[in-house]
Structure formats: structure tokens, C-alpha cells
Amino acid sequence: MLFDIATIVFNALTWAMATFLVASGLTLIFGVLHILNFSHGGFLMLGAYLLFSVTQVIGDDLSFAGYLAVSVGAGIVIAAAGLIVDLVVFRRLRNVESAYVLIATYALLLLVEGLVKGIWGAGNHLVVPPEILIGAVFVGPVLLPYYSLFVIVCGVLAFIGLEWFLFHTTPGKLVQAVAIDPWMSSLLSVNVERVYSLTIVIGFALAGLAGGLLAANQGLSPQLGGISIIQAFGAIIVGGMGSIRGAFYAAILLGLIDAFGTALFPAFPGIFFYVALAGMILVRPKGLISSEFAR
């Protein structure tokens, strides 16, 4: 029984960190630009497909370092795409009603989905993880797959890295300042547009990086973008839109609720995520941490 619980918690944490990797860039962009970016999942998927294509070209027996390097490369490519998206789309919609911006990002998601279907086909693809991540280790009687451990480590590192960036570096503090009051920041000679672009580049880079890191976590299909965005939406809403820390805790909370719910009611897998989500929004509509930046 106790070991079952340990397994459930471990699986919940794996899910939570994978979700946080998706949600982190999403919530950063929302916190600063107030754009809820539907296309985030699409660009994550694009990152994963890029990694897949690289493994097709240079062979799928990547070393661990090679896998990481290709993931970072995917992050850089997607960051460049983010810069273009900012110039062509977001910049032109700065002063437009938020509903229209939401719809524009949904259009971007559709575009990316169509692109992926056109280039890689509508079928499924599989990425083989580097050899060192295949297999599992027993801790007592609990089986811990190496890849799951890798995902958890990546999630925690992303969290620590973002927190450090936002609270302990100058550009991070500028990002916070612009998030809290763009007008006041501009009076203090902060280049607000540049901070916006920086935020978008970081957010998109996180999407591409997450896409690469998680590529071997599940099969690749053009539906990946839509699926991952819904889960990440859940985490950032429960956590409080715009709060990195909130998204981190919320992903863990939702992961645990869903994993234990599914263990107790195996006939309804996946439903407790939505029940918890709906319940949390009704109890705390503004999320666990209402706004990290405005503390």
C-alpha cells in the first residue's frame, strides 16, 4: 500500500514537472504582456518535431549531451520564431481587446498544427531517448524510470532558473518592473518594447526547449500542441495567471489530485484534473498566488 502511494506520487511528480515545463513560458508571457498564448503548445510541438528531424538525419542514437544540445538548439530556433511572432502579430495587437489577442494566438496554433501535419504528416512518430535514460532503478520496491527522473530534474531546474532570473538578475528585475507598471517603467527610461520582446523570446525558448526535452516522453502527433496547452492552462490558472511559483505548485497539486483520483476511481482516468481545475477556479478564481509580481 505504502509503495503504491510512493509510485503514485512519483508518477504525479513526473506529470507535474512535464506540465510545469510547458506552463512556465506560458505564465511568464501572461504575467508581463497579459497575452494568454494558445500557440505555446504548438511551438512546443514544433520544438519536439525539430528534435525528431535531427535524430532522423544524424541517427537516433544520440548521446545524453547530444540530446541536451539538440534540445537547446530547438529552444533557440523557437525563440527566433517567437521574435518573428512578436514583430508580426503581438506588436500589432498591443492595444486591442484581449479577446482578439486570444483568438489571434489560437490562429497561430492552427497554423503551426497545419505546418506540422504538412511537413511531418498526420501520423505518429517516436523519439528514442538517449541510452543513458532508458531503463529504471529500484528504490526499495518502487520502480523509478530514468526518463521520469530526468523530467523531474528538468522541471525543478527550470523553476530554480526562472526564479533566479526574475529575482536576482537585472534583466529579470526589469521584466518584473514592466510587468507591474509599464508606464512608470517607461518614465524611468526602461525600453518597454525591448523588455516585452525579451520576455517573448524567453517564453518561446522555454517552449522549444521543453519540446525537445519532452520529445521522448510521449509519441509525437499533431495533437500534441492542443493537449499540452490545455494541461498547462490548468496549471497557470490554478497557480494564478502570471505567477511562476504558482504554476509550479499548481502543477504538483493538480498532478497529485489527478493521480490519486485515478488510483481510487480507475474507471475515470484523467477526469479529476478537470474536476480539480473547475473546483479551484470557483473557490479561488484568481489562483493560488494572485500575482507574484505585484507583491
Next chain:
Amino acid sequence: MNRLGSPRLSQFVAILAGALLIGATLPLYANAGIVFLAGLVAIDIVIALAFNFLFATVGVLSFGQAGFILVGAYAAGVAIKFSGVSILPTLILAGVASAFVAMVIGLVALRRVSGVYFAVLTLAFASLGFVAVSKSEFLGREDGLTGITRPDLELGIAAISLTESVHFYYFVLAVCAVLIAVMWYSTSSQFGRTLKAIKQDADRSAFLGINVQGFRVAAFVLAGAVTGMAGALLGPLTQIVTPDLGYWTQSTKPILYAMLGGSGFFWGPAVGAVLFAVLSYATRTLVGMTEVITGGLLLVVVLAIPGGVLGVFQSIARLVRRRSAR
């Protein structure tokens, strides 16, 4: 200036009659496949009009309209499969069921959250419905309810069989026309004007003694019921009801139609739905092209022509009029 407005009664009747005429003569020269698609488009038009009623008239962005399609379609599917009632009570049952769901969501959610938060909340509720239905043994899990028949239309004195595809197509047209009329009346009556006032300025409306929350919930319930009744037609039309009807991409279709046609116009969503149907029919053999075209179009519309297709037409018409007046 007719941007927020809806067409006058005579104009509305003329357009609806024209559209019905085209729809009704379609089986005379088009093949059965096209007629079937036309039935789906008619249902899509109603769903998109209901979405745009919320978006453009009330100012509420819902990303979960598929939830109401799902409720309506399954309510009708269960009624037909297990009770064998005729079609009109089935539709009414579907309308009541989705109105009830809309009321619950409206009462608990519209009060607490607004804007983007409400959009995502509706998305979450619709996804909950989708997952719940696709795990339910009684509702056939992922496979849905199959073999849904087309019940007779009982009119008191006579019963008309709708088993024939063409007959059911005419029935779909008739129901959609009625629902479109309901949406038009709700937009242009005093009720609709009150909603527009609330959208313009909720605080001032409240000062004038308007029950802002009450009107918002009422509009949400009305849109939910209309969407549910339109969804109820899908089961008998396609003879199957699957959870996919409630998948979140279904919720975004009406948004696309409204934006494409022009959400500031009553008929905008209808124009968008027809245009989209033609486009996806023309590109159906190209993998991924439908998404690229719809995504690209939607992006262009939001960025460059926020008034949609009808907005462009209006600008051209105005330009021509100014030229001729000179």
C-alpha cells in the same frame, strides 16, 4: 452605421428567405454528399450565431460552446435510443438540458470571473464534459451512441416520417431557420438592446437599474439552449453521437466563423461558416492545408480586417456610394 446593429426586420426576413430558398433547392441539383454537408453547415451557422450573440452583443467570450453541443446531442441521443419519443419533444428536451447546464455555469462562474478567465473556465468545463462522457459506460465511452434513428415528426393530426435523408435535411433547415429567428429577435429586441448597453458600460447600466448579472446569465442560458438544440440535430442527421462533438476544437469553430464573416454583423458568423465550409471542402485532400488556411485567414482577419468579410464589403459599399455622390 450598422456595425453593432442587426438588420431591420424586412432585411432579416429577406436574407433568411433567400438563404432558405438556396438551401431548399439544393437537393434538386447537388448530390447527396453536398446536401448532407449543407445540413451540417446550417447547424454550424446556428451554433456560430449563438456564440456571436454572446461575444458581440453581451461581451462574453466563451471557449466552451462545444459543451452545449455535447449536452444537446447526448440528451437527444439518449432520448431517441431509450425512449423512442418523436423529434420535437427530443429537441425541447435537449434545449432544456443545455439551458440547465448553462444556468448552473452562468450562476456560479459569470459572477466570479470575466474576460479571459471566463473563456478559460468555459474551456475547462467543456473539457470536463468531454472527458466525463468519453469515460461513461452508459454513454458508450469513446465510441459514443451509435445507430441513432430519425424519429417521426408528430404534428398532432399527422406524423411525418423523417427517415429519408432529404426529409430530415428539410427538417434541419426548418429548425435552424426558427433558431436563427430566435437569435435575431434576441439581438434586436429590447432584451438585446439592454445587453448591448451592458456590454458598452456595465457600471452605468447598473446605475440605471438594470440587473446586469441577471441579464448576462439569461443571455448565456439562451445561447446555451440554442446551441444545445442545434447540437441535438447532429445525432439524427449523422446517426451517431460521439464525445468528439465536445472536443475543445469544436468550441473554437464558431469563434472562427464569427471572426471570418465579421463579428460586428448579425449575419457575419453565417457568412464565415459558409465560407469555411467551401474552403475546407476545396482543400479536403491536402493534409494540413485546412489548418494552414483557417489559421492564416483568422490571423489576417484579426490583424488586418477586424470587421471580417462583411466589414470589407461594407467599406467597399461606402466607398462606392461616396464616389457616386460626388
